[in-house]
Amino acid sequence: MDKTVIRRLKQQIIARQTELNELAEMSAEARNTVSLDQQSVGRLSRMDAMQAQAMAQAQDRQRSAELMRIEQALTRMSNDDFGYCEECGEEISEKRLSVDPAVLFCLKCANANEG
Numbered sequence: 001m002d003k004t005v006i007r008r009l010k011q012q013i014i015a016r017q018t019e020l021n022e023l024a025e026m027s028a029e030a031r032n033t034v035s036l037d038q039q040s041v042g043r044l045s046r047m048d049a050m051q052a053q054a055m056a057q058a059q060d061r062q063r064s065a066e067l068m069r070i071e072q073a074l075t076r077m078s079n080d081d082f083g084y085c086e087e088c089g090e091e092i093s094e095k096r097l098s099v100d101p102a103v104l105f106c107l108k109c110a111n112a113n114e115g
Contacts, residue, residue, distance in 0.1 A: 020063050027060065072086060092106045
Protein backbone atom coordinates (compact mmCIF):
# COMPACT_ATOMS: atom_id res chain seq x y z
CA MET A 1 0.00 0.00 0.00
CA ASP A 2 1.18 3.48 -0.87
CA LYS A 3 2.86 5.41 1.98
CA THR A 4 0.74 8.53 1.33
CA VAL A 5 -2.44 6.47 1.66
CA ILE A 6 -1.18 5.01 4.95
CA ARG A 7 -0.31 8.52 6.22
CA ARG A 8 -3.79 9.77 5.30
CA LEU A 9 -5.43 6.79 7.01
CA LYS A 10 -3.21 7.29 10.06
CA GLN A 11 -4.34 10.92 10.31
CA GLN A 12 -7.95 9.76 9.99
CA ILE A 13 -7.56 7.15 12.71
CA ILE A 14 -5.76 9.52 15.09
CA ALA A 15 -8.53 12.09 14.60
CA ARG A 16 -11.10 9.42 15.50
CA GLN A 17 -9.04 8.40 18.53
CA THR A 18 -8.97 12.03 19.73
CA GLU A 19 -12.72 12.35 19.19
CA LEU A 20 -13.43 9.17 21.18
CA ASN A 21 -11.21 10.30 24.05
CA GLU A 22 -12.97 13.67 24.17
CA LEU A 23 -16.39 11.96 24.18
CA ALA A 24 -15.26 9.73 27.04
CA GLU A 25 -14.25 12.76 29.08
CA MET A 26 -17.55 14.53 28.39
CA SER A 27 -19.66 11.54 29.36
CA ALA A 28 -17.78 10.71 32.57
CA GLU A 29 -20.39 12.40 34.73
CA ALA A 30 -23.25 10.47 33.09
CA ARG A 31 -21.56 7.18 34.03
CA ASN A 32 -21.27 8.09 37.72
CA THR A 33 -23.31 6.25 40.32
CA VAL A 34 -26.91 7.42 40.59
CA SER A 35 -27.77 9.01 43.92
CA LEU A 36 -30.33 7.11 45.98
CA ASP A 37 -31.66 10.20 47.76
CA GLN A 38 -35.41 9.87 47.20
CA GLN A 39 -36.06 13.09 49.09
CA SER A 40 -34.70 15.18 46.24
CA VAL A 41 -35.48 12.88 43.31
CA GLY A 42 -38.68 10.96 42.73
CA ARG A 43 -38.69 7.25 41.94
CA LEU A 44 -39.37 7.71 38.21
CA SER A 45 -36.73 10.41 37.90
CA ARG A 46 -34.24 8.11 39.63
CA MET A 47 -35.19 5.27 37.25
CA ASP A 48 -34.64 7.60 34.30
CA ALA A 49 -31.26 8.58 35.73
CA MET A 50 -30.32 4.92 36.18
CA GLN A 51 -31.33 4.15 32.59
CA ALA A 52 -29.29 7.10 31.32
CA GLN A 53 -26.34 5.86 33.40
CA ALA A 54 -26.65 2.35 31.93
CA MET A 55 -26.75 3.78 28.40
CA ALA A 56 -23.69 5.95 29.09
CA GLN A 57 -21.82 2.92 30.44
CA ALA A 58 -22.73 0.87 27.35
CA GLN A 59 -21.51 3.69 25.09
CA ASP A 60 -18.29 3.84 27.10
CA ARG A 61 -17.73 0.10 26.57
CA GLN A 62 -18.26 0.57 22.82
CA ARG A 63 -15.83 3.51 22.78
CA SER A 64 -13.26 1.46 24.69
CA ALA A 65 -13.55 -1.40 22.21
CA GLU A 66 -13.13 0.99 19.28
CA LEU A 67 -10.14 2.65 20.96
CA MET A 68 -8.56 -0.77 21.37
CA ARG A 69 -9.10 -1.49 17.66
CA ILE A 70 -7.51 1.89 16.87
CA GLU A 71 -4.46 1.13 19.04
CA GLN A 72 -4.08 -2.23 17.29
CA ALA A 73 -4.31 -0.53 13.87
CA LEU A 74 -1.65 2.01 14.86
CA THR A 75 0.58 -0.86 16.00
CA ARG A 76 0.04 -2.63 12.66
CA MET A 77 0.96 0.62 10.90
CA SER A 78 4.23 0.88 12.79
CA ASN A 79 5.02 -2.81 12.13
CA ASP A 80 4.20 -2.55 8.39
CA ASP A 81 1.39 -5.11 8.85
CA PHE A 82 -1.33 -2.56 8.18
CA GLY A 83 -3.81 -3.09 5.37
CA TYR A 84 -3.64 -6.88 5.20
CA CYS A 85 -6.48 -9.22 6.08
CA GLU A 86 -5.97 -11.10 9.35
CA GLU A 87 -7.74 -14.13 7.85
CA CYS A 88 -6.35 -14.62 4.34
CA GLY A 89 -3.39 -12.22 4.28
CA GLU A 90 -4.59 -10.43 1.15
CA GLU A 91 -4.49 -6.66 0.93
CA ILE A 92 -7.63 -4.91 2.19
CA SER A 93 -9.04 -2.47 -0.36
CA GLU A 94 -8.24 1.20 0.15
CA LYS A 95 -11.95 2.00 -0.12
CA ARG A 96 -12.75 -0.37 2.78
CA LEU A 97 -9.91 1.05 4.89
CA SER A 98 -11.04 4.62 4.23
CA VAL A 99 -14.44 3.74 5.77
CA ASP A 100 -12.84 2.08 8.82
CA PRO A 101 -9.03 2.17 9.01
CA ALA A 102 -9.09 -0.22 12.00
CA VAL A 103 -10.82 -3.00 10.04
CA LEU A 104 -9.12 -6.40 10.33
CA PHE A 105 -10.61 -8.35 7.43
CA CYS A 106 -11.04 -7.94 3.70
CA LEU A 107 -14.64 -7.86 2.50
CA LYS A 108 -14.60 -11.50 1.39
CA CYS A 109 -13.40 -12.81 4.76
CA ALA A 110 -15.68 -10.44 6.71
CA ASN A 111 -18.69 -11.76 4.80
CA ALA A 112 -17.56 -15.37 5.32
CA ASN A 113 -17.17 -14.80 9.08
CA GLU A 114 -20.69 -13.36 9.36
CA GLY A 115 -22.50 -16.38 7.98
